[in-house]
Amino acid sequence: MTSVGSGSSGTARPDAVRVGAVDCGTNSIRLLVAEGVPGEAGLVDVTREMRIIRLGEGVDATGRLSDGAISRCRTALTDYTATMAELGVQSVRMVATSATRDARNKDEFFGMTADVLGKHFPGAVAELISGQTEAELTFAGGVVDLAPADGPFVVADLGGGSTEIVVGEYDDGELRLLGAESLDIGCVRITERTLPSDPHTAEELAEGRRVISEALEGARELPLGRARRFVGVAGTFTTISAVAQGLETYDPERLHNSVITLDQMREVCDRLAAATVSERRGLGPMHPGRADVIGGGALVAAALCELMSDRAGITEITVSEKDILDGIAMSVLTRLAG
Known part of the structure; x- marks a missing residue:
């Protein structure tokens, strides 16, 4: 788990x-x-957390969410x-994406989220969002701290x-x-489908x-x-940036809006794809739960870099710590503003 920031239950402004x-x-x-203030732009982080739960483990092969995966999520x-509840949240939105879209027993998962969230936030339940909605939220979060004049932007969220x-x-x-596509390629899916060996052959x-x-x-x-401008978001891209920068630990402040050349990206991607899981775990900024699937993620990241180089002549990528999570939070503020 990672946590960034802290906060008390008091707010900075009476209308926040x-x-x-x-x-x-x-x-x-x-x-x-x-x-934040409903109807106004801008959010101030209170806390961020992340856990690897591998909800989609085996879904590609079985078509079902496993009992263990649902338990880890619970x-x-x-x-x-x-x-x-402790931090005084007034409204919550939870979204679920690729793994639950593909699962036959998704109702079991959504029932669990209603039960857990409902203990403090009556009526709250995870939403199964479409690829289009996912794209809109991802883009809004990914470019939130970038100058509009730097666009048009391509945001790639590698999940x-x-x-x-x-x-x-x-x-x-x-x-x-201007356009969006949701493609069935991600670090877990590619690893499970094509990369069973350690190291990959x-x-x-x-x-x-x-x-x-x-x-x-x-x-x-x-x-x-x-x-x-090409923007990469989510854990595969931020981890690759951390390795490219030679960071000894995962440092969100050093990673947010870091700019990495596509040549650097290709070199790190090739190195991660060729490494053993043990070698990846030995890298300081690598989350232990990401080490066994980042080989697949590196292949996707490298292919995206080639795509942007070929189609747009772009030579670097901006790696953002902001992503769909920030888009979700902004959408809650918009909802509260009416």
Whole structure:
């Protein structure tokens, strides 16, 4: 678990409120408690937490969420709900993405979230959002701290089960999406499907790259060539940035909006894909729960870099700590503003 920031139950402004955002993905579940004023732009972090729960473990093969995965999620969500209540959260939104979209027993999962969240936030339940909504929330969070004049932007959210690629810009201060695709390639899905060995064999890596290349055909119609800035969000990208920078520990402040050349990205991706799980775990900024799947994530990240180089002539990537979680929190504030 990682936690960033702290806060008490008091608010900085009398009209400010505290909101909770929970993002439950294929590999991890994350919490953001933030403070803001409904109807106004801007959020102030109170706390961030992340746990690897591997909700999507085996879903690609079985079509079901395992009992163990749902249990791990319940434990983490119980703790997150208690934290939100303790910090004075007034409204919460929880979203679930790729793994639950694919699972036959998703109703069991959503019933669990209603039970856990409802103990402190009556009526709250996880939402199964569409790929389009996921893209919109991802983009809003990923570019929140970037200058609108730097756009148009391409934001890539590389998750456990899927990768969202979103193209957008700001027009007179209003966000305008130019295109979005949700592709079934992520660090867990690619690892489980094509990379069973430790270390991965040359044949496995070639198959992984083939599967990714085939999936990226789904992004062919996106206006990637219009982009002036390429932004990567979520744990695979931030971990690759940490390794590229030679950080000894995972440092969110050093990682947020860090700029890495695509050549650096390719070198680190190749190194991570070729390493053993033990060697990856020995890297200071590597989360232990990410070490066994980041090989698949590195293949996806490298392919995305090649795509942006070819289509937009881009030579670097901005790696953001802000992502769909921040978009979720902003959407709660918007809802409260009416």
